[in-house]
Amino acid sequence: MTAAAPPGDGPAPHPAAAPPDPARAGVAAPAGAIAGPGGVLIRPATEADLPAVCSYWNPLIRDTIVTFSSEERTPAGLAATIAERRAKGWDFWVAEAEPGTGTGSGPTILGHVTYAQFRAGNGYARAMEHTVILGPGARGRGLGRAMMAVLEDHARAAGVHAMIGGVSAENAAGRAFHAAIGYGEVARVPQVGHKFGRWHDLLLMQKIL
16 A cells, blocks of 8 residues: 655656756766755665665554554565566665755665556556655655656556555545545545554555556
């Protein structure tokens, strides 16, 4: 299922058309990197990014219902997931803050997006499900929209027809975010998630690419 930025993640220029950021002058962008809002780079994830991804994702897993899973992520597990997805032509992108804004020695990762096949079987080969996660300091800046544009462009170029987000019915911010970028609710599946001692409904939101 999908967790998402709040609806305050407002309009932003399409990342492919973003002008060069002076803060990035002289910095070699990694292969596949795209300029996002506020000097952020949206790029394919590397192994060095994965501890940071876990640091903002695991609190959402532990403490919220944006995902029904209670299994926390590990760098090794994420590395295996990314390798498997890339082998199938899918990907996993991160948003990296501009240089000098972090507090540690590694990259400052603000969020990520990824996708994989919606259901197993070749009949679903052109239907994908995405995940979009932003850290707490990255919301309301247009970053969620920019990352989703990168993901959708990649999927569209690969021949994907439908992109689907699974959103907790209690995640009002996630529902509003998806609606704002063109996703419509196509199904509500009652009581399929169980977390914190109670049942939760899942909404399926879809966009035809």
